[in-house]
Amino acid sequence: MNAKQKFIDATGSTQFLEANQDTALEEYLKAQGWMGKEDQVTGTEKPGEGNMNFVLRVRTEQGSFIVKQARPWVEKYPQLEAPIERIHTESQFYTLVQTNDILKQYTPQLLATDLDNFLIKVEDLGNGADFSYVYQKGQDFTQLELESLLTFLQTLHQSDFSWASSSYPKNQALKALNHEHIFNFPYRADNGMDLNAIQVGLHDLATPIYRDKGLIAAIAQLGERYLGEGQHLIHGDYYPGSWLKVDGQVKVIDPEFSYFGLAEFDLSVFLAHMKMAQSDPNSISWVKENYARPTGFDEKLLDQFTGVEILRRLIGIAQLPLALSIEEKQDLVEEAISLITG
Ligand SMILES: Nc1ncnc2c1ncn2[C@@H]1O[C@H](COP(=O)(O)OP(=O)(O)OP(=O)(O)O)[C@@H](O)[C@H]1O
Ligand SMILES: [Mg+2]
Incomplete structure (x- = not known):
């Protein structure tokens, strides 16, 4: 049933x-x-x-x-x-x-x-498209859109919502589901995914990841951080599918994965998707440098979460409409691993 x-x-x-x-x-x-x-x-x-x-x-x-x-x-x-x-x-x-x-x-x-x-x-925000088109070749965010996305995120993370934190949903069950698909399932050789059916060569790309015990242990530790709590209200799913373009304005929807957690997580997802969308490297650096950090922001954690988001999107179940050759995915996998292992 x-x-x-x-x-x-x-x-x-x-x-x-x-x-x-x-x-x-x-x-x-x-x-x-x-x-x-x-x-x-x-x-x-x-x-x-x-x-x-x-x-x-x-x-x-x-x-x-x-x-x-x-x-x-x-x-x-x-x-x-x-x-x-x-x-x-x-x-x-x-x-x-x-x-x-x-x-x-x-x-x-x-x-x-x-x-x-x-x-x-x-x-009703009206008939707007979400930003999933940015993964297509030749498509990118405009500077104005990035400014909006950054303003929302840094304002969210810097706002003091601590007065509301004790009554805010812990969202633990949904976090656990998300945790499984970000930090566990994608890295198991026996997960039953037919990666070559997604793209020929993807299986070979994943094989060294499955065997890398150090990498998998590092990802598991990051998963524990994700499952824990933090100081900041985070959106929890800050990627192009949660952004709408309505009359030239950027809107943010779908906060079902939100919780009081780590600000690093939201920014990492944002940056990971810019990388997978092959955004202009100058724009990616601009976002990373110009995000106004809340106190205690952990740069290493940001990089590590960024790497994990890339890996799980490439070899996990939540696939994206990416327009990347297997060589481009290989480059991203290498970048992701070095972001995680430092
Ligand atoms: N307030 C709104 N105004 C206009 N369109 C909306 C609004 N909310 C949602 N939509 C449209 O409906 C789609 C689905 O909404 P939403 O992302 O909230 O659903 P979901 O089931 O949680 O999606 P997912 O499975 O991707 O998490 C959005 O991509 C958007 O196109
Ligand atoms: Mg949703």
């Missing part, structure tokens, strides 16, 4: 939204008070690509909004279980950043939360 069926059989009390059921949706929204009694749903659509959650744009006569529901499974792969409380994390993140005048310019407004049904209602 898959995770989806198991959960539906076990509870029955949570209301799961479905696409193409606008009448049931309208009833739900009106019962919640999320749309006026006189208003009408005029259409729904999937607003963009996503894997984990059920995300829907709802158009009504009064305007549009987005609903996002976490289910105890991965939406695209219902056989895989996923911790449903992750939506509470997302709701809390949006609530906190809305207390900061800079951060709130970069995020959609949180309009409502239904904790019982694991749903949030957020502002």
Whole structure:
């Protein structure tokens, strides 16, 4: 039995939204008070690509909004279980950043939360593409976009949200899932991945990694740091899939992996994806040098997390639409290993 069926059989009390059921949706929204009694749903659509959650744009006569529901499974792969409380994390993140005048310019407004049904209602940012196109040859970030992405990140990390840290979700179950796919699974020779089916030559590229006990031990130690706690509210998934371009402006979404952790982690992911997107090396240096560090920032940890993010994206399950030859991936693997081992 898959995770989806198991959960539906076990509870029955949570209301799961479905696409193409606008009448049931309208009833739900009106019962919640999320749309006026006189208003009408005029259409729904999937607003963009996503894997984990059920995300829907709802158009009504009064305007549009987005609903996002976490289910105890991965939406695209219902056989895989996923911790449903992750939506509470997302709701809390949006609530906190809305207390900061800079951060709130970069995020959609949180309009409502239904904790019982694991749903949030957020502002519709409009039809924007995410930044996944940067992996294509000839595509890169503009300087203005990088400035926005950096401003959001350093403001987030430098903001004092300590007053909220004790009540903020620990997000441990989702972190554990992420930990598995960043720090463990990709480096096991017996993980069952057919790397050559992704790209011929990828298996040979991974083989020395599987055998490198020192490297794997170093990655495991970094994994423990990730699983622990830290001083700063971090986004937790700061990569092109979490960034939208709307009317020429950069917006940051999808903070379900956020927690009070290590600022180094967010910046490392940002830099790793610039490298995999073959961004201009001057731009990569610019981001690294101009990020205003919170006190105690650990440069070595930044490099190590950067290396791990590159490796796990190249040989792990969460593949990206990269336009890289096997030789280019080889170069990245070497760079990643030297970032980790120093
Ligand atoms: N507030 C919004 N306004 C406009 N579009 C949105 C909004 N929120 C999400 N989208 C669109 O829906 C897509 C999926 O949303 P989101 O990334 O939050 O879902 P997810 O299931 O958590 O995705 P993933 O599996 O990548 O983590 C986004 O890439 C974006 O295109
Ligand atoms: Mg997500």
